[in-house]
Amino acid sequence: MKFYAVALLAATTFNRDVLPILRDRCQECHRPGQIAPMPFVTYHQTRPWAKAILEAVLSRKMPPWFADPAHGDFANNSALSKSEIETIASWVYGGAPEGNAAEKPPARSWTLDWNIGKPDRIIEMPTPVAVPASGTIEYQYIILPGGFARDTWVRKVEVRPGNPALVHHAVVYTREPGSQWLEGRPRGVSFALPASAEGRPNPASFTTSDILLVYTPGNNHAEWPAGMAKRIKSGSDIVIQFHYTANGKAQQDRTRVALVFASAAPKQVVLTLQMGNDKFVIPPGDPNYRVQVSGTLPNEALLISLFPHMHLRGKAFEYSLPAENGRVETLLKITRYDFRWQLDYKLRKPRLLPAGTRLLCAGYFDNSPNNPLNPDPAAEVRFGEQSWQEMMIGFFDVAVDARFDKESFFASRPSK
Numbered sequence: 001m002k003f004y005a006v007a008l009l010a011a012t013t014f015n016r017d018v019l020p021i022l023r024d025r026c027q028e029c030h031r032p033g034q035i036a037p038m039p040f041v042t043y044h045q046t047r048p049w050a051k052a053i054l055e056a057v058l059s060r061k062m063p064p065w066f067a068d069p070a071h072g073d074f075a076n077n078s079a080l081s082k083s084e085i086e087t088i089a090s091w092v093y094g095g096a097p098e099g100n101a102a103e104k105p106p107a108r109s110w111t112l113d114w115n116i117g118k119p120d121r122i123i124e125m126p127t128p129v130a131v132p133a134s135g136t137i138e139y140q141y142i143i144l145p146g147g148f149a150r151d152t153w154v155r156k157v158e159v160r161p162g163n164p165a166l167v168h169h170a171v172v173y174t175r176e177p178g179s180q181w182l183e184g185r186p187r188g189v190s191f192a193l194p195a196s197a198e199g200r201p202n203p204a205s206f207t208t209s210d211i212l213l214v215y216t217p218g219n220n221h222a223e224w225p226a227g228m229a230k231r232i233k234s235g236s237d238i239v240i241q242f243h244y245t246a247n248g249k250a251q252q253d254r255t256r257v258a259l260v261f262a263s264a265a266p267k268q269v270v271l272t273l274q275m276g277n278d279k280f281v282i283p284p285g286d287p288n289y290r291v292q293v294s295g296t297l298p299n300e301a302l303l304i305s306l307f308p309h310m311h312l313r314g315k316a317f318e319y320s321l322p323a324e325n326g327r328v329e330t331l332l333k334i335t336r337y338d339f340r341w342q343l344d345y346k347l348r349k350p351r352l353l354p355a356g357t358r359l360l361c362a363g364y365f366d367n368s369p370n371n372p373l374n375p376d377p378a379a380e381v382r383f384g385e386q387s388w389q390e391m392m393i394g395f396f397d398v399a400v401d402a403r404f405d406k407e408s409f410f411a412s413r414p415s416k
């Protein structure tokens with residue numbers, strides 16, 4: 001009884017109750033230099049947003065998270081708990097008081113720095129790329145000499161755009177020595193690989209080089225579990241593919257990539273694999289057009305994360321394992337796909353997939369006028385790089401025996 005009375009009297013305050021939630025669940029994006037337009041680090045920054053914050057967390061607009069909780073369990077699940085939402089509600093309804101400064105939680109070390117901690121290596125574009133004020137911008141490529149004198153194992157990676165408002169995505173590749181991909185192209189300056197007149201991607205853009213990270217708003221860093229790392233082969237270059245979007249003013253971007261190395265060679269190498277379908281034609285006005293792709297793993301692999309990719313008409317996405325008895329096990333189901341947020345779903349418990357496992361991805365597209373993001377419901381939509389075209393790709397990270405690289409993983413079969 002007494003306890004209850006005390007609980008009623010103790011108002012919910014910013015410093016004691018709300019700041020720990022903002023620090024752990026929001027500041028990853030809501031701090032200076034990150035993608036959210038307003039920081040929530042101090043009371044004075046946050047107070048004017050109190051009502052908007054309550055609305056955003058009640059509607060689950062924030063933090064962005066789209067996995068159907070009925071399928072899969074993800075380590076980076078950012079959905080707030082009921083009690084976290086209640087704390088924010090009680091603070092806002094109580095007049096959003098600041099409280100006692102002595103009750104502030106300790107700041108996270110990354111508050112003004114890299115999400116991955118102190119990098120061992122930062123690779124920066126030598127000169128900025130100029131991004132025009134308007135118009136369609138072809139994907140830009142830049143080759144950055146890596147200077148890796150020996151095979152290097154990367155445990156954590158982060159991409160920090162110089163100008164987050166412009167970078168719609170950035171795919172960071174490691175191009176091994178001897179690769180013919182982009183052979184003869186200049187280093188250190190950006191260039192485009194123009195699409196065909198019909199909007200088909202340039203064949204020169206095709207590569208089997210491994211990916212370190214697909215940067216998107218909401219996915220700016222990765223860290224792999226102990227015993228797993230990405231391999232950068234001795235002599236490799238870093239190649240970044242940028243999708244810049246014009247935003248009304250001519251601006252520049254100079255992106256950096258930060259790496260934390262593993263101290264010892266790991267048992268398993270992490271490969272970023274993908275399955276895509278580029279043969280679809282989405283009819284005009286179709287509210288729910290399904291496109292699927294499936295593939296079979298040639299070797300055993302530990303599945304660690306899933307990263308669906310579609311464009312503005314993307315509506316839903318599923319990864320599943322069809323079994324021989326006709327049953328389907330759903331690994332991830334996204335029922336309200338949002339193009340503006342491209343997230344990587346990291347399995348809390350990595351899943352061992354034996355050699356021969358069939359993995360299936362299905363994307364659903366809303367090409368109707370009811371889709372508020374739809375650039376043109378009257379269009380017949382095909383595969384292409386620009387946002388008004390579509391894509392259907394299921395990326396997934398696997399950890400495999402460290403003797404493999406992407407090529408040998410697909411070229412060799414286990415001996416029976």
Ligand code: HEC
Pocket residue numbers: 021022025026027028029030035036037049052053054056057062063064078080217218219
């Ligand atoms: C992954 C990055 C990310 C995280 C995590 C995140 N936000 Fe945001 N938030 C954004 C971005 C980017 C915007 C601006 C674009 C938008 O509104 O979609 C935004 C916008 C907002 C807005 C303005 C909404 C509006 O309708 O104008 C509020 C309020 C907000 N966030 C609250 C929060 C709170 C509270 C948390 C934590 C519980 C949080 N956000 C976590 C990236 C993030």
